[in-house]
Amino acid sequence: MNPADGLRFACQPGCTRCCQQDGFVYLTEDDLRRAAAFLGISPLQFERRFVYRTPRRMRFRKPRGRQCPFLLDSGCAIHPAKPTQCRLFPFWPELVSSRQAWRRTAHLCPGIGQGPLIQIGTAIETASEMEHAYPALYAPPPKPLHNR
Ligand code: SF4
Ligand code: SF4
Secondary structure (H helix, E strand, C coil), X not given: CCCCCEEEEXXXXXXXXXXXXXXXXXXXXXXXXXXXXXXXXXXXXHHXXXXXXXXXXXXECCCCCCCCCCEECCXXXXXXXXXXXXXXXCXXXXXXXXXXXXXXXXXXXXXXXXXXXXXXXXHHHHHHHHHHHCHHHHCCCCCCCCCC
């Protein structure tokens, strides 16, 4: 595998390994509306039940002992309306830009290395959707102020 040429990926049926990794599931305002509509409840009801919001980002609340409130034994309970980061994995900027990171991720994701070859330009374009969706996660840190 050489990320300079392209990447292979095909999500494997029945797998939920990425959903079990330690971490947070962030969502956009559109993600929130889509997931709420999928469950047939209002965005406000959805947010009250499932979301932890700070001024710059939103994420799912973690149930005790689980990483995501929608992870069931049978798979993702909101699969057609899952958040952007779930939909785009493993085409995340930090993974498609680093051969080492992509290889490391292959240890947890059995879909990496499978399926058709995806040109690196296409993978980077897909990954850029992450940057647009989650500016608070990908924006460069503010420069420190200098004392005069
Ligand atoms: S770990 Fe990979 S193959 Fe498994 S569900 Fe996630 S993306 Fe699909
Ligand atoms: S929302 Fe669905 S795809 Fe995303 S982490 Fe939860 S169970 Fe997995």
